Amino acid sequence: MAEATSENVVWHAGHYDRAERWDHLGLHGATIWFTGLSGSGKSTVAVEVERLLVDRKQPTYMLDGDNLRHGLNGDLGFTAEDRNENVRRxxxxxxxxxxxxxxxxVPLVSPYRAGRERAREIHKAADVPFFEVYMDTPLDVAESRDPKGLYKLARAGKIENFTGISDPYEAPVDPDLVLEPGMGRPKAMAHMVLEMLGENGLLR
Amino acid sequence: MAEATSENVVWHAGHYDRAERWDHLGLHGATIWFTGLSGSGKSTVAVEVERLLVDRKQPTYMLDGDNLRHGLNGDLGFTAEDRNENVRRxxxxxxxxxxxxxxxxVPLVSPYRAGRERAREIHKAADVPFFEVYMDTPLDVAESRDPKGLYKLARAGKIENFTGISDPYEAPVDPDLVLEPGMGRPKAMAHMVLEMLGENGLLR
Incomplete structure (x- = not known):
């Protein structure tokens, strides 16, 4: 957890602690962090996971990197510093x-190992389950998909700091799950994510 | 909604829109924003509201200003600018x-009218229910409670920018609910909040 730089801040635990809240609500929370190149299938698989979980009456929310940049992180750009702050928030x-x-x-390129490790640490410090899912889609495959036309722009030099082209992607060392294009369609991959959650006792 | 300053950002709606998610989950979301002086009873009432809602199996979460300052907003202080950014986030x-x-x-002093109006606008733009609850506790009552000993420090000049002492509190003009010390104990006030939610069709 980040050190509070502000003084005179007192932690309010509330009457119910998390175990009590989860127990009363019959819920388990967890963060599923999808990392990989643009076009690797992060959002596509995450959307399928959302559908499967919501159909099971499990409150689920997509913290899409893009979506958040319209609101909370609307003040941030794509420099290394801003990407780090984006990942932190x-x-x-x-x-x-x-x-x-x-x-x-969380489908988020999150190209730097240190940033993802920080995400894991933030969860660990709060004793919240965290899973890193690595969308291991090779650059040529991701680039051939180019769903947003961004690779084309990056190759033309019209986008700077573009992961895989003009900025590095540091692959995970020990991810909780690796998904490769040959493993099936997005829905099949989503089922693999649910299986992982089930094995960890996190499905309703 | 804040304008995204970043380029090349595409909005992902996901397969289920909010109405579908809420419908499948049998849930309604809303933000209940408690504003008032330090010691006015914001957190105390919010904790009672949390308990009542969780007991009704309604997922509820306390976004305590103090709690958030240990994490997301750990980089912010108490200047007017930092307070504004705190309220925005x-x-x-x-x-x-x-x-x-x-x-x-959200029990948060949020002393400036403009900041609270911005909170309302952010919700309105996303068509999300928002309620402003004004804890109308006079300064002398709040100061006599002084649960964190902060008024004492502020009077001694050991805390700067302290709302009510060295910084202004701008009372709400048209809050959705006003709670005054004479209206009962915190639990009774929490029931008034639930009544307001019920009248707006937001209870399960």
Whole structure:
């Protein structure tokens, strides 16, 4: 957890602690962090996971990197510093959602190992389950999909700091789950995510 | 909603829109924003509201200004600028929680009218229910409670920018609910909040 720089801040635990809240609500929260190149399928799989979980009456929320940039992180750009702050804020918000008993889905390029490790640490410090899912889609496959036409712009030099082209992607060392294009369609991959949650006792 | 300053950001709606999610989950989300002086009873009433809602199996989460300052907003202080950014971020996060179908409880001094209006606008733009609850506790009552010993420090000049002492509190003009010390104990006040939610069709 980040050190509070502000003085005179007192922690309010509330009457119900998390175990009591989760127990009363019959819920478990967790953060599922999808990392990989643009076009690797993070959002597509996350949307399928959302559908499967909501159909099981499990409160679930997509903390899409793009969506958040329209609001909370609308003040941030794509420099290394701003990407780090983006990852930090998304980590903190996901941690709050998971603490609330919601499944927080985070499809976010998050190209730097240190940033993802920080996300894991933020969750660990709060004893909140965290899973790193690595969308291991090779650059040529992701680029051939180019769903937003961004690779084209990046190759033309019209986007700077573009992961995989002009900025590095540091692959996870020990992810909780690796999904590769050959493993099936997005829905099949989503079922693998649910299986992982089930094995950890996190499904309703 | 804040304008995204970043380019190349595409909005992902996901397969289920909010109405579908709320419908499948049987949930309604809303933000309940408690404003008032330190010691006015915001957190105390919010904790009672949390208990009542959780007992009704309604996912609820306390976005306590103090709690958030240990994480997401740990980089912010108490200058007017930092307070504004604090209110902005809390507003955005509360909006996300409410959008997820969670009751977001925000006990936050939020002394400036403009900041609270911005919170309301952020919710309105996303069509998310927002309620401003004004804890109308006079300064002398709040100061006599002084639960964190902060008024004492502020009077001694050991805390700067302290609302009510060295910084202004701008009372709400048209709050959704006003709670005064004479209206009963915290639990009775919490029931008034639930009544307001019920009248707006937001209880399960």
């Amino acid at each position: 998304v980590s903190e918000v996901a941690r709050l959602f998971a603490d609330a008993g919601v499944m927080a889905l | 809390v507003s955005e996060v509360a909006r996300l929680f409410a959008d997820a179908g969670v009751m977001a409880l």
